[in-house]
Amino acid sequence: MATPLEQLEAMRKVSDNWDGYGGAAPRPELIDAAIAFFRELRGAPSLSPPYLTPTRTGGVLFAWEQGPHQLEVEVNSPVQGEYLYLNRETGESATGTVLFQQNNGQPPFALTAIMSALPAVTV
Secondary structure, eight states: OOOHHHHHHHGGGOOTTTTSSOOBOOOHHHHHHHHHHHHHGGGSSOOOOOEEEEOTBSOEEEEEEETTEEEEEEEOSSSEEEEEEEETTTOOEEEEEEESOOSSSSOOHHHHHHHHHSOOOOO
16 A cells, blocks of 8 residues: 555646546645645654545645544645544534644644544554
């Protein structure tokens, strides 16, 4: 199975209408931002590998599911994306913006706090 970085690189070969419904090909600058974001996550708490998919608008979607916890990050700009967190057991949810170009080289606080709350999964 391909690693997340290999999957992201493979998205460079995805063409328009990849989903049969007119989905835009992932934009190269958004793939680059997704790769940089994924590399920054290496310092975050242990997570299972993300599910990765292009979005219909030319972006990249990261998705994690661990027990009742779901976390999605959509890369829809070279400098920022949007996240959605949901706990299916409690109904707790959170949304927000993820800035990809941090001055201190650390993942954004809100996203790091959410990821810290997720149970670690050994891969």
